[in-house]
Amino acid sequence: MNKLLAAKNIQKSYKSGGKTIHILRGVNIELRKGESQAIIGASGAGKSTFLHLLGALDRPDEGTIILDGSDYQKMSEPELASLRNRRIGFIYQFHHLLPEFSALENVMIPGIIQGGAQIKSPSDLISYIWRIFRPTIKANLFADLRARAENLLAELGLAERTTHRPAKLSGGEQQRVALARALINNPDIVLADEPTGNLDLSTGDKVLEVILQNTVGKGKSLILVTHNPDLAARLGGIHLLKNGILQRQ
Numbered sequence: 300m301n302k303l304l305a306a307k308n309i310q311k312s313y314k315s316g317g318k319t320i321h322i323l324r325g326v327n328i329e330l331r332k333g334e335s336q337a338i339i340g341a342s343g344a345g346k347s348t349f350l351h352l353l354g355a356l357d358r359p360d361e362g363t364i365i366l367d368g369s370d371y372q373k374m375s376e377p378e379l380a381s382l383r384n385r386r387i388g389f390i391y392q393f394h395h396l397l398p399e400f401s402a403l404e405n406v407m408i409p410g411i412i413q414g415g416a417q418i419k420s421p422s423d424l425i426s427y428i429w430r431i432f433r434p435t436i437k438a439n440l441f442a443d444l445r446a447r448a449e450n451l452l453a454e455l456g457l458a459e460r461t462t463h464r465p466a467k468l469s470g471g472e473q474q475r476v477a478l479a480r481a482l483i484n485n486p487d488i489v490l491a492d493e494p495t496g497n498l499d500l501s502t503g504d505k506v507l508e509v510i511l512q513n514t515v516g517k518g519k520s521l522i523l524v525t526h527n528p529d530l531a532a533r534l535g536g537i538h539l540l541k542n543g544i545l546q547r548q
C-alpha cells in the first residue's frame with residue numbers, strides 16, 4: 300500500500316474549569332496517495348481538533364502521526380512549519396482569507412513564505428508583502444509565483460476576480476480562492492474543514508467538485524470534514540467520529 304498519512308492512537312484532551320475533557324480517545328486513520336476520505340460527526344465531536352493535529356497545527360497528547368515518512372513527534376517547530384507550508388494545504392469553513400489583500404495576493408502568500416520570508420506575526424507578513432510588491436531583486440521568483448497563482452485562479456474559474464478583495468467575492472468564490480491558496484505550493488495532501496459548511500447546497504456541491512478535481516483528480520490526497528452525508532458519499536471512504544473514536548462506515 301502506497302501510504303501517505305498514518306495516524307495511530309491519537310489522544311487529545313482539553314482542561315476546562317478544572318475538569319479534563321477527553322476529545323479524542325485513540326483515533327486511527329490511514330490514507331494512501333491519491334485517496335480521499337471524509338470525516339463526519341456531530342458538532343463538538345472533535346473533528347476540527349483531529350484535522351488540526353493531522354495538519355501539524357497542534358500536537359496530540361498521545362499517538363503518532365507520520366506523513367510520507369516524517370514523524371511529527373520527532374520534528375521541531377520550524378520543521379513542522381516547513382512541512383505545513385510545503386506538503387499540506389488547509390482549507391477552513393470560514394476561508395480565513397486576509398481581508399486587506401486581493402484574491403491573487405492571498406493565493407501568493409504561502410509561496411512568499413516558502414520563498415524564505417520569516418513571518419512571525421501578521422504585521423511581519425504585511426510589511427514583507429509591501430516590500431516584495433515593490434520592484435525587487437527576486438523579481439523572477441516573484442513573477443513565477445504570480446503566474447502560478449494567476450493560472451490556479453483561472454483554472455478555478457476566477458480569472459476575472461484576481462484583483463478583488465475577499466469581501467467583494469461570493470462565498471463560493473472565496474472558498475475557491477482558499478482552495479487556490481491551499482494548492483499554490485503543490486501539497487501532497489489537502490485537509491478541508493467543512494469547506495462547504497457555509498455555502499448553500501448547490502454552491503457547496505460545485506465547490507466540492509472543484510476540490511475533488513484539483514486534489515484526487517491530480518493524484519493528491521484529501522481528508523474532508525463535512526456535516527453533509529451526500530457530500531461525504533462522494534469521497535473514497537467515510538469515517539464517523541463519535542465518543543472520541545473514529546469508525547469507518
Ligand SMILES: Nc1ncnc2c1ncn2[C@@H]1O[C@H](COP(=O)(O)OP(=O)(O)O)[C@@H](O)[C@H]1O
Nearest residue numbers: 313314315322341342343344345346347348349
Ligand atoms: N482550545 C480548546 N480548549 C478547550 N476546549 C476546546 C478547545 N478546542 C476545542 N475544544 C472543545 O473540544 C470539543 C471538540 O471541538 P471541535 O474539534 O472544534 O469539534 P467539531 O469540529 O467536531 O465541531 C468541543 O467541545 C470544543 O468546545
Ligand SMILES: [Mg+2]
Nearest residue numbers: 346347348492
Ligand atoms: Mg469543527
